[in-house]
Amino acid sequence: MFYPLILYKITLLLLLSSFCLSYLLTPIAQNLAFRFNVLDTPNYRKIHKSPTPLLGGLAIFLAFLFTLVFFYLLISYQLFITGPAFFSFGEEKLFWLKMALYLICSLFIILIGILDDFKSLDFKLKLLIQSLVAFIMVFSGSRLNFFHLSYLNALISFFWIVGLTNSFNLLDNMNGLSSGLAIIILSLFAFLAYTTHHALFALFLLIPIGSLLGFLPYNFPKARIFLGDTGSLFIGFSLATYSTWLFDHLIKSNTSHWAVLIGMLFLLFIPLCDTLTVIAIRIKKHHPIYVGDTNHLSHQLVKRGLAPTKAVLILFMGSLLTGILGLLIF
Template sequence: MDKQALIFSFGACAFTVIVIPLVLRLCKKNSWYDKMNARKIHTENIPRLGSLGFVPAFFIFASVFVSKQDTGLFLRLLPLFAAGFIVFIFGLCDDFADLPAGIKLAGQVLASFIPLAFDFRFTQFGPLQLGALGYALTFVWFIGSINAFNLIDGVDALCGSLSFFLALTLGIICLLTGKPVLPGIFFVLAGSLFGFLLYNKPKAKIFMGDGGSQFLGFAFAVFPLCGISAFVDYNLFPLMIVLVSIPALDTVAAVWRRKRERHSFYTADSAHLHHKLLRMGYTTRSVLAVLLTIQAGLCCVAAFAATVLGGKRGFFVLGGAFAAMTVFFALIHYTYRAVNRQSFPRAAGEKQ
């Protein structure tokens, strides 16, 4: 890794470690907590503004790093930083006062149009050139990723740890195949997240909140579109789908579940992947261990496909990895249903 990138990554980590205790003190003074309710896993009031530590750390250290390395690239990335800031602010507002679904979606749409206006988009899907279809696919990708990371943030350190693995993997892929400055962006994000995870690991002292989870979803949706290399671009979309398959498939399941039950997508429930594993007898730590082990495996497969195989071979390996994750989610779903049926038999006429 470039020495400058390493220094800025440690700087972002140190910034987060120093700022989080100040945020904790501020939250406790003003009673800014993630309140307990029937669907929450924690059993006490926990501050939920951890994003105020690691998101500013990323913005500050990533922007200074890029501007020092390549002024032209910094100017090209300014719209992405601006769009990410919009997502962060809307998420932060939602942490203080539950925003109506329409306002939250409006903020996400506004932020998503900014990179599209500057032509940050998927241009191909394997051998298929997307053309204008790339704009629509990228827009759906932005909105889906923002919400997917928001929904998976339900267990101590889960969203942060998945994101840490993802940032490291993308940094390594960029380092091995791409432009010299791009790895630093992901390594700075990894450093920021590591500092946050010191306070978010079980038993968490603070949560990242919607400001953090939605920002991470957008960051991982948009920064890989900066043009890593032609070698990676061939499989960039399947690569990213595999890397985010845990939150992505959990979101697909949530959409299907809420459509089936005729509920709004923004209606909260307690049937996400982590909830199911907890009700199947796993502890918070074991849920974290299982899902991070899977994420580490996905990262290894994705990195190998992106940096070594490439082309059609990489495309089929990534397709196989995503198929395996789909089977995993199906197994968890039907195992969970079987466990629930044994523990709580259905009354006559009750729907599944």
């Protein structure tokens, strides 16, 4: 009878902890960016008028990391006090092993993000490191097990992780867009995990949600700091990884393979649609796919007369609506 009360307390603790840490760490990251001249200077593709500090992603990651450690200690204590029979989430050991590997790989993603924010790295080097990280994640079990052929699942999962990692990097072109979409998608992931009896995963997802919420006031509607590649790559990599875990959980829950696949595509519709559209345009125009332009969905809305803030809000609504449709499919 006390289980829901414990769950609600942990939910509140995780959201508040991650939010407050991120909210407090973001100004520190802002000052560091100014001190070391890690700034995004305006150009024809960008709407900001003055150099803006990067490294917002560093504050998000640190808030996420500290809260995750707190979460682990909290769960361990609760299981010790009440016993696993009373407060069991299922597959705890496997979950934490996967989490440890994800954190190690995230450190590499954060590292290349920071280096790229300080001094732009060659695209090929970034792609190489992302590919190595994706390879590690896939062959440790983070994959989309849709087909009966394991090597085909591994190949698709590899491109899925690399693609989504870069998708949010490409999507980070207007204030609040990447972080806001990530909050919406993660919230839908958490709801889906909870309603399909994976409470541990649902609780965990509150940590990145809170970390992003703490950063958002500094980035939307007016940006005092940007995510930088540190933040956008970490968000993309995290969502890619979480989606494979959720996919695997839903398949094991005897949900239809096709329902899981189509539902997942709906949950991630806006970032996937934006990325595929931009890549198609760049290929058609014989432009390198890694060179930025103003052909993103947000840019198209602005070209049609909308203010950037309204364009971002429309994409938020679009993501929420397609996400709800995705939930109805499962």
